[in-house]
Amino acid sequence: MLLLLCLTAVSSAGLSVETNHTSKLLAESSEQCSPCDYREHNKQMRLHSIKSQILSILRLEQAPNISRDMIRQLLPKAPPLTQLLDQYDPRVEDEDRATTATIITMATMPNPIARDELSICCLFSISPKIQPKNILTAKLWVHLRPADAVTAVFLQLSHLKPRRVGNNTRVRVRSLKVDAGAGSWQSVDIKSMLQAWLRQPETNYGVEINAYNSEGEDLAVTSAEPGEEGLQPFIEVKILESPKRSRRDSGLDCDEELAETRCCRYPLTVDFEEFGWDWIIAPKRYRANYCSGECEFMHLQQYPHAHLVNKANPRGSAGPCCTPTKMSPINMLYFNRKEQIIYGKIPSMVVDSCGCS
Secondary structure, X not given: OHHHHHHHHHHHHHHHHHHHHHHHHHHHHHHHHHHHHHHHHHHHHHHHHHHHHHHHHOOOOOOOOOOHHHHHHHOOOOHHHHHHHXXXXXXXXXXXXXXEEEEEEEOEOOOOOOOOOOOOOOEOOOOOOOOOOOEEEEXXXXXXXXXXXXXXXXXXXXXXXXXXXXXXXXXXXXXXEEEEOOOEEEEEEOHHHHHHHHHOHXXXXXXXXXXXOOOOOEOEOOOOOOOOXXXXXXXXXXXXXXXXXXXXXXXXXXXXXXXXXXXXXXXXXXXXXXXOOOOEEEOOEEEOOEEEOEOXXXXXXXXXXXXXHHHHOOOOOOOOOEEEEEEEEEEEXXXXXXXXXXXXXXXXXXXXXXXXX
């Protein structure tokens, strides 16, 4: 009986030693992996934050439901958009300077009050970003169907009015002569007309667009006939945006392969196609970066008094966190919920430096 008790005690002691050793190994393994897990958590939080931030900035409750097929139909095959895509650069060179934004709005059918059987185009829904005083340029782009030979075409714009205001529901606002042969895009300056609409939005019932050749044939493309997708009229407006000054700072840059525990900036590429966000035309992906790491040592150096307070009352303060100290915007070309194409600056999309605060 005594022998059995001794064997049991020895066996229990051995099991206890083995269990303690295993627990120690698991704890050490957990400690080694905890920075990786913490960084992965911060990365996922950053991705979620970017999604929420973009929707919030653009005042969208949810991402616009625009498929790739719809985009192929909606994207105008026009010089301004082609130029934007060819020259697209996601970087904003100097955030402290005033910048420009380009807003492209496709035509829709006019208000039923002003529309009759002869007027099926065009109404333009004006973005609230556009104000009379911040307009730099405003152009209406119209595509002309090809003619049998080079011919003079009279491009006319008429302002639509409701039927109750007299018998004349059209007021001609612009008329110009252009030469047309092969199918081509023509632009018309509408800055004054757009400013008038903005000052009196109740007068915006749309415009009628015609381009008659010498034989009286209307060459203006005003609706999406088969083979003419992307050739509908649209307006291109460039506006001036005020600068927003930001605080400049520096911090550590790290790689995810390093076992760094201090507050650092890590690389992170955001892929909008992985989000299923086809409504963002450009960029399809960009380098966003994120912050991760501990702050106690840095906090000790910068704020020794706060460290003493935290030690005296550890539950009374959460302490400093590793957060972005400087962020910069990117340029983005996208569809909004009204299917307008916007080219402008989206703030705070790139983490430039990280620090403790």
